[in-house]
Amino acid sequence: MNGIISISLSKRFLRVWQRNLTVYQRIWKISFIPPLLEPLFYLLAFGVGLSALVGSILYHDREVSYINFIAPALIAINIMYNAFFENTYASFVRMYYQKTFDGMMATPLFIEEIIAGEIIWGGTKSVIATAIMMGVISFFGLIHYPHGLLLLPLAFLGGIAFGSIGMFFTAIVPSIETFNLPIFLFVTPMFLFSGTFFPIENLPLWAQKLAILLPLTHLVKLTRSFSFGLIGAELLWNFTYLLTFCLIFFPLALFKMHHRLIK
Amino acid sequence: MQYIIEAENLRKRFGDVVAVDGVSFRVVPGECFGILGPNGAGKTSTIRMIYGFSPMTGGHLKVFGLDIQGELRAIKSRIGVCQQENTLDPDLTVQQNLEVFARYFDIPKNEAREKARELLQFIALDHRKNAKVTELSGGMMRRLVLARSLINDPELLILDEPTTGLDPQSRHQVWERLEELRSKGLSILLTTHYMDEASRLCDRLIIMDHGRILVQGKPLELIREHVGYDVIEVAGPNSKLRAYVQSRGLEHEDLGHRLIVYGQEGDTLFRTLSNQYCREGCTLRMATLEDVFLKLTGRELRE
Missing domain, CATH: 3.30.70 (Alpha-Beta Plaits)
Known part of the structure; x- marks a missing residue:
């Protein structure tokens, strides 16, 4: 079984990626809007509304305004959401309801290529959303360039990480409603406790240790550092964490999906 | 003699259930070969092994003289498949369905566009090329599935119940297209539980039940022999x-x-x-x- 998986993965996954791009091009006007408007809403609510209460925050011995603090976190959250939702709900619909993967399997494509193409598409959606958000956020002068450009390749890495684990869930959930569980137990806690809206140092020590385990914590750390233009060797650890996460969940998603669909 | 399909003692097991239990048959070039049987006889399981959708549990299987175990990709790129369920892409238009499918076979863009145009004419859907798939009638969808399965100029066409659920007009439309393809020398493997369909289209057929072949032969000879x-x-x-x-x-x-x-x-x-x-x-x-x-x-x- 392992042999089949290893030889079945060729660059043909690009064909699957292209299929999703073709669909995206049909509906881009709608897909474009959330990453454009969402940061505006958040910046308005938290940056303008809440920052009056919060004032500024001490981050790595620097005083930063609250709006400056959360803007990079919004990018990280968007990276997570785009890939995770693409490779859970959207992939599940294609797999289960639309039988798109079944159709593809009657061509030279193998299941591993289909799933790899899907996950890499998830990563691509994160990059697209990040680029759009960066446009909006830069308009307020909240991203430091040229370091900020590193956010784009980072969005891809983060997208693959969250897309892979999303696809892993897609391979094991019995029905589409079951996604509520990983969203409630995994995505929502990350949204709140990964150093997104307040520094994780504000948490009690035991919670800080838990937060370190969450992939979004590391992604937020990286987006924030890149946005502030603070590039240091300590970021290597966060990068390594995300990479390792990908290296575990990407093959695991392929394996589980093979298990689910090849009978 | 180079057979299109050579199945020898083909077996498929799902857990404790034996779906295909030692099936052997050969399909010669240019013939339309039918697999008949009641629901659950093992028809779909048999053909799914042939187009590489599900791995076989036992036996030997060659398509175009190539072993399915080692040369699945080469085999898959030379066959066209109409699956039983509707696997058309609802996110794409009629024409895009053909063109995107062509990409899975690595067919260059211009060639794919030309081929799509030809096929839409063949199935009389050229006037609906920009329609969404979900706007098509059942008969139109089935014709589109047929067209899609021909995008790579296959040497073997596999059809899993191609006219199930269609009205009489649509069935005859599909049959006429299939007869045209057969007359051009395309080899066809077909499952059905419509006997009129099998009589009309198949040169030879097998009747399966409980995963085994009951009889094998030409439709008319089987009728004479058994009835x-x-x-x-x-x-x-x-x-x-x-x-x-x-x-x-x-x-x-x-x-x-x-x-x-x-x-x-x-x-x-x-x-x-x-x-x-x-x-x-x-x-x-x-x-x-x-x-x-x-x-x-x-x-x-x-x-």
Whole structure:
């Protein structure tokens, strides 16, 4: 079984990626809007509304305004959401309801290529959303360039990480409603406790240790550092964490999906 | 002789359930080969192994002379498949469905566009090329699935119940297209449980049940061998008729409310029966593949 998986993965996954791009091009006007408007809403609510209460925050011995603090976190959250939702709900619909993967399997494509193409598409959606958000956020002068450009390749890495684990869930959930569980137990806690809206140092020590385990914590750390233009060797650890996460969940998603669909 | 398909002792097991239990057959180039059987007979499981959708549990399988175990990709790129379920891409238009599918076969863009145009003409859907798939009728969708399966100029076309659920007009449309393809020399493997479809399209066929092959042969020969030329059906047979049929040792099937007599005597027997035993409700008709099918697989419901 392992042999089949290893030889079945060729660059043909690009064909699957292209299929999703073709669909995206049909509906881009709608897909474009959330990453454009969402940061505006958040910046308005938290940056303008809440920052009056919060004032500024001490981050790595620097005083930063609250709006400056959360803007990079919004990018990280968007990276997570785009890939995770693409490779859970959207992939599940294609797999289960639309039988798109079944159709593809009657061509030279193998299941591993289909799933790899899907996950890499998830990563691509994160990059697209990040680029759009960066446009909006830069308009307020909240991203430091040229370091900020590193956010784009980072969005891809983060997208693959969250897309892979999303696809892993897609391979094991019995029905589409079951996604509520990983969203409630995994995505929502990350949204709140990964150093997104307040520094994780504000948490009690035991919670800080838990937060370190969450992939979004590391992604937020990286987006924030890149946005502030603070590039240091300590970021290597966060990068390594995300990479390792990908290296575990990407093959695991392929394996589980093979298990689910090849009978 | 290079066979299109050579299946030898093919087996497929899902957990404890044996879906295909030692099936062997060969398909020669240019023929339309049918796999018939009631629901759950193992038809779909058999053809899914052939187009590489599900791995086989045992046996040997060659397509185009290539072993399915080692050269699946090469085989997959030379066949066209119409699956039983609708796997058209609802996110794409009619034309995009063909063009995107062409990409999976690495067909260059211009070639794919030209091929898509040709195929849309072939299935008479060129006027709907920009429609969404979900706007099409059932018959149109099935024709589009057929067109999509031809995008790579396949050497073998695999059809899993191609006309199930279609209205008579649409069925005939699909049949005509398939006959046209067959006349051009395309090899076709087809599953169906419509006997008229099998009689009309298949050069040779197998009837399967419980994962095994019951009979194999040409439709007409199977009818002659297992049923004969004619069938007399009697609705509400009386005991005298039963006694007569038994005394003459005629091959028959007694369904209680209905008696079916298979035979070679045709007219003479029919006249005797209808004159002497049943003035009404007695019909003489030609033997069909359906008679063979029901005789071999029984009349109990399969669910």
